[in-house]
Amino acid sequence: MTQDRSLGRWLWTGVRNIASGVSDNLDTAFNEQRIRLAVTGLSRSGKTVFITSMIQNLIALGQGRDTLPLVTRRLDSNGRSRLRRVTIDPAGVQTIPYFDFQTKLQALARADASWPPRTEDLSEISITLEIEREGLGQKLGARRVRMDILDYPGEWLLDLPLLDLSHAAWSEDTLERLRTPDMLPQTGKFLEFVRGLSPDGPVDEATVRRGHALYKETLSALRNSFGLRYLQPGRFLCPGPFGDAPFLWFFPMAGTDGPLPHGSIGRLLLDRFETYKREIRANFFDTYFKSFDRQIMLVDVLGCLYAGKLAFDDTAAAIHDLAVVLRDGWGSWARGRRPEGWLSDLPWPLSLSVNAASYVVSTLARNKPVDRVAFVATKADHVPELDRQALKSLLSHLAKSAAGAIEADRAKVSYHVAASIRSTEDVTLQIDGRPMRAVQGVLTPGGRARPFSPGQIPAAEIPDYFWDAAYFELPDFLPPRINPRGNEGIRHLALDEVLDAVIGDLL
Amino acid sequence: MKRQMPRFLDEPSESEPATTPVARQPDATRAAPVERPRLYEPLPDAPDAIGEDWRPDRVARAPKRFGAGWVAAAGIALVILGWLATTVTLAALSSYEISPWMGHVVVSAYALGGLLVLVAVGSEWRAMRAVRQVETVRAALRASSALTPSDIRGITARWLRTLPGRLEVDPMVLEAVQRAESGEEIVAVLKNRVAPALEAETRRIGLRVATEGSLLVAISPHQSWDGIIIALYGLRIVRQIAVAYGLRPTTMVTLVLLRRTLRMALEVAAVQIVAQGAGARLLESTPVLRHLAGTVPGLTTAELRLYRLAVVAGDACNPLADPG
Numbered sequence: 001m002t003q004d005r006s007l008g009r010w011l012w013t014g015v016r017n018i019a020s021g022v023s024d025n026l027d028t029a030f031n032e033q034r035i036r037l038a039v040t041g042l043s044r045s046g047k048t049v050f051i052t053s054m055i056q057n058l059i060a061l062g063q064g065r066d067t068l069p070l071v072t073r074r075l076d077s078n079g080r081s082r083l084r085r086v087t088i089d090p091a092g093v094q095t096i097p098y099f100d101f102q103t104k105l106q107a108l109a110r111a112d113a114s115w116p117p118r119t120e121d122l123s124e125i126s127i128t129l130e131i132e133r134e135g136l137g138q139k140l141g142a143r144r145v146r147m148d149i150l151d152y153p154g155e156w157l158l159d160l161p162l163l164d165l166s167h168a169a170w171s172e173d174t175l176e177r178l179r180t181p182d183m184l185p186q187t188g189k190f191l192e193f194v195r196g197l198s199p200d201g202p203v204d205e206a207t208v209r210r211g212h213a214l215y216k217e218t219l220s221a222l223r224n225s226f227g228l229r230y231l232q233p234g235r236f237l238c239p240g241p242f243g244d245a246p247f248l249w250f251f252p253m254a255g256t257d258g259p260l261p262h263g264s265i266g267r268l269l270l271d272r273f274e275t276y277k278r279e280i281r282a283n284f285f286d287t288y289f290k291s292f293d294r295q296i297m298l299v300d301v302l303g304c305l306y307a308g309k310l311a312f313d314d315t316a317a318a319i320h321d322l323a324v325v326l327r328d329g330w331g332s333w334a335r336g337r338r339p340e341g342w343l344s345d346l347p348w349p350l351s352l353s354v355n356a357a358s359y360v361v362s363t364l365a366r367n368k369p370v371d372r373v374a375f376v377a378t379k380a381d382h383v384p385e386l387d388r389q390a391l392k393s394l395l396s397h398l399a400k401s402a403a404g405a406i407e408a409d410r411a412k413v414s415y416h417v418a419a420s421i422r423s424t425e426d427v428t429l430q431i432d433g434r435p436m437r438a439v440q441g442v443l444t445p446g447g448r449a450r451p452f453s454p455g456q457i458p459a460a461e462i463p464d465y466f467w468d469a470a471y472f473e474l475p476d477f478l479p480p481r482i483n484p485r486g487n488e489g490i491r492h493l494a495l496d497e498v499l500d501a502v503i504g505d506l507l
Numbered sequence: 508m509k510r511q512m513p514r515f516l517d518e519p520s521e522s523e524p525a526t527t528p529v530a531r532q533p534d535a536t537r538a539a540p541v542e543r544p545r546l547y548e549p550l551p552d553a554p555d556a557i558g559e560d561w562r563p564d565r566v567a568r569a570p571k572r573f574g575a576g577w578v579a580a581a582g583i584a585l586v587i588l589g590w591l592a593t594t595v596t597l598a599a600l601s602s603y604e605i606s607p608w609m610g611h612v613v614v615s616a617y618a619l620g621g622l623l624v625l626v627a628v629g630s631e632w633r634a635m636r637a638v639r640q641v642e643t644v645r646a647a648l649r650a651s652s653a654l655t656p657s658d659i660r661g662i663t664a665r666w667l668r669t670l671p672g673r674l675e676v677d678p679m680v681l682e683a684v685q686r687a688e689s690g691e692e693i694v695a696v697l698k699n700r701v702a703p704a705l706e707a708e709t710r711r712i713g714l715r716v717a718t719e720g721s722l723l724v725a726i727s728p729h730q731s732w733d734g735i736i737i738a739l740y741g742l743r744i745v746r747q748i749a750v751a752y753g754l755r756p757t758t759m760v761t762l763v764l765l766r767r768t769l770r771m772a773l774e775v776a777a778v779q780i781v782a783q784g785a786g787a788r789l790l791e792s793t794p795v796l797r798h799l800a801g802t803v804p805g806l807t808t809a810e811l812r813l814y815r816l817a818v819v820a821g822d823a824c825n826p827l828a829d830p831g
C-alpha cells in the first residue's frame with residue numbers, strides 16, 4: 001500500500017522532471033545564443049591575461065560599472081543598459097579542466113601582484129550575458145548570450161599547420177629553417193647529428209632518443225635565445241597530458257619520402273609522426289578546437305619587433321601558415337569526418353542516409369567558417385598614445401597575408417591595438433631639452449614608476465637597417481592596482497573596441 | 508602634453524635655441540640611426556603604483572520588469588481562483604434554496620474538501636520543516652562555539668528524536684547529549700556514536716540500489732537507455748535515503764533534496780578539479796570511489812555513479828556530514 005503510493009509519487013516526480021527538462025530545452029532554444037569564441041595566439045601573446053581581463057570587465061559591466069564604454073553604447077536603450085547580469089557558468093561535468101578564473105584574478109589583484117604563469121594545459125570557461133530584448137520583444141523577457149572560451153598553451157597552436165604535412169615535407173621545411181645562418185650556433189649540433197643518420201639504417205632506440213632529446217634542446221635554445229615562436233611540434237615544448245609518451249620520440253630528418261624498409265629509423269620516425277598527428281587531432285583539434293564562431297587573434301607585435309629580424313619573420317611566417325589552414329574556414333580539417341558510435345552501426349541503407357544527412361548538417365552548420373576575426377596587437381600599453389597608430393598599421397602589415405585568406409571566406413576582419421591589463425600611464429619626458437612622449441610603469445615590487453620609450457615603430461615594411469640594433473626584451477611592468485572584489489573591473493586599453501568588433505552584433 | 512611643432516633646426520623656436528646641424532652628405536645607403544626603445548630613470552613625481560585613475564562610471568540599468576509569462580500566469584491563476592470561488596459560493600447558495608438540509612450537506616462537503624487540501628499542504632509543510640531542521644542542525648554544529656550549549660543540546664536532541672527505525676538512537680546517546688557541557692562535547696558524541704550508524708546506512712542503501720541500477724543497465728537493450736535508467740535510479744536513491752533519515756519524501760522534499768544533492772556534488776566536483784588539475788575524470792577520481800574500486804573489484808561505472816550519488820544524497824540528509 002505505501003509502496004503503491006510512493007511509486008505513484010515517484011512517477012509524478014519523474015513526469016515533472018521530464019516536463020522541466022523539456023521547458024529548459026525550449027527556453028534554451030528560444031532565449032539562448034551560444035557561441036564559441038577562439039582566443040588564438042602564439043605562446044606569450046597574452047591569451048590568459050586577455051581572457052581574465054575580458055571576463056572581469058564584463059562581470060563589472062553586469063554589475064553596473066562602465067568598464068567597457070563601447071560595449072555599453074551597444075547595450076544602451078534610452079540611456080539605460082539592457083545588460084542585466086553577467087555570470088560565469090558553474091562547472092558541470094565537463095572533462096576539460098576548468099579555467100580557474102578566480103585564482104588568476106586573485107594573483108593579479110594581490111599586493112604583490114604577479115602575472116599568470118605559462119599555461120600548461122587546456123582549460124575552458126563559459127560566461128553568460130543576460131540581455132533584455134529591445135522594443136516589443138521586451139515582453140518576452142531576457143535573452144542570453146553564452147560564450148565558451150578555451151585557454152591553451154600557445155605552443156600547441158602551431159601543430160595546426162603540421163596536420164596537413166607528411167613527415168618528409170615537414171622535415172624539409174624544418175631543417176631548412178634550422179639552417180638559417182644566424183641560428184647555426186644553436187642548431188649546429190642537431191644538424192650535424194641528423195646528417196650522420198640514414199633513414200634506411202636499422203633502428204637503434206638509443207640513437208633515436210638522443211636525436212629527439214637534441215631536437216628538443218634545439219627548440220628550447222631557439223625559443224630562449226631568439227624569442228622564436230614557430231617551433232614545431234608544440235608538444236615538445238609543452239607536453240601537456242601526453243607527458244613523455246614514446247610516440248613523441250621523433251625528430252625531423254631528410255629522406256623519409258622514399259620506400260623505407262620495415263624496421264628502419266625512417267619508418268619509425270614516420271610512424272611516430274603520423275601517430276602524433278592522429279593523437280593531437282583526436283585529443284585537441286577535433287575535440288575542442290573546431291567550429292569556432294568568432295576569433296580573436298592576439299599578436300605580440302612589440303615583443304617580436306624588439307626580438308630582432310629572426311623573431312619577427314618567424315612570427316610573420318607562423319601567422320601566415322595559420323591563415324593558410326584557416327583559409328577554408330576554421331575547422332576545415334574537421335570536414336569529411338565519419339559519424340561515430342552507434343550511427344555507423346546502423347544497417348546499410350539507413351547508415352548511408354544518416355551519413356549523408358550528417359554531412360549536409362555539418363557542412364551547413366557546424367563547420368562553418370568564422371564570422372568575424374579581430375587581429376589584436378597586445379601589450380600596447382608599452383606605447384604612448386600617438387605611436388599606437390604606427391603599431392596598428394604594422395600589425396595589419398604583419399597580418400596581411402593571413403587576413404587576405406580569411407576575408408576570402410567572407411569573414412569580417414578588423415585590426416586593433418589593445419592592452420588587456422593596462423599597466424602604464426602616458427607621460428612626457430624632457431630629453432636634452434626636447435619633449436618626448438613615453439609611458440611609465442612600475443617594474444619591481446615597491447619600486448617607483450619608470451618611464452619607457454618604445455623608440456621608433458615602423459608602420460609597414462621594415463628597412464634592413466632597423467635590425468642593426470641589439471635584441472631588446474619588452475620590460476615586464478607589474479599589473480596596476482586591481483580591486484580584488486572586482487566590481488570595478490580591470491584597467492585596460494581598447495579592450496572594449498575588440499569586444500565590440502567581435503561580439504557587438506550579438507548584444 | 509605639449510606638441511612638438513615642426514620647424515627648421517637652424518631657426519630658434521619658442522622653447523629651443525637654434526642648432527647648427529652638422530653637414531653631412533645625403534647618403535642613400537646609410538640611413539640615420541633609428542631611435543631605440545629604452546628605459547629611463549624615474550621622474551621626480553613618479554608614483555609607486557599605476558591604476559589610481561581607473562574609476563569607471565556607473566551605468567544606469569533598466570528596472571527589472573516582470574516578463575509577460577509571469578503576468579499571464581498571475582492572470583490565469585486569478586481567473587481560475589475567482590471562477591472556483593464564485594462557482595462554490597453560487598452552488599452553495601442555490602442548494603440552500605432547494606432546502607436548508609441540502610445546503611448543509613453541500614457546504615460540509617466543500618468544507619471537507621478544503622480541509623483535505625489544507626491537510627495535504629500541512630503535511631508538505633511539515634515535511635519541509637524536517638528538511639530545514641537538518642540544515643539548522645548542520646549550521647548549529649558548524650558554529651558550535653557561537654551558540655550556547657543548551658541551544659545546541661535542544662536543536663540536536665530534537666533532530667535525534669526524528670531518526671526512524673534502524674537509525675533510532677540509543678537513549679544513552681540522548682542522555683550523553685543532554686549531559687554534555689560544551690558544543691564541542693556534543694559534536695564529539697554525535698561524531699562517535701551517531702555518525703557511524705548513519706554512514707553505514709547510507710552505504711547499505713547506496714550499494715543495494717547501485718547494484719540494482721547497474722543490473723538494469725547491464726540488461727538494458729540500448730546504450731541510450733543507460734542515462735535514463737541511471738537518472739531514474741538516482742531519483743530513487745534520493746528518496747530512499749530521505750526515508751531512511753526520517754524525512755518524508757513528498758514532491759517538494761524530493762525536489763529540494765535533489766537540488767541540494769546536485770549542488771553538493773558540483774561543489775565537491777569543483778574542489779576536486781582544482782585540487783587534481785589536468786583531465787581527471789570527475790566521477791572516477793573521487794577518493795571514495797577510488798577506494799571502493801580498489802576494495803570491491805568489478806564495480807562498474809554505472810554502479811560507481813549511483814553509489815557516489817547515494818553518498819552525496821546521504822550527506823545532504825545528514826547534518827553530521829561535512830560536505831566538500
Ligand SMILES: Nc1nc2c(ncn2[C@@H]2O[C@H](COP(=O)(O)OP(=O)(O)OP(=O)(O)O)[C@@H](O)[C@H]2O)c(=O)[nH]1
Binds near residue numbers: 045049
Ligand atoms: N603590460 C602588459 N603586459 C601584458 C599584457 N598582457 C600580457 N602581458 C604580459 O605578457 C605575458 C604573457 O601573457 P599570458 O596571457 O600569460 O600569455 P599566453 O598567451 O597565455 O601565454 P602561454 O600560456 O604561454 O601560451 C604576461 O605574463 C605579461 O607579462 C598587457 O595587457 N599589458
Ligand SMILES: [Mg+2]
Binds near residue numbers: 048151153
Ligand atoms: Mg596562457
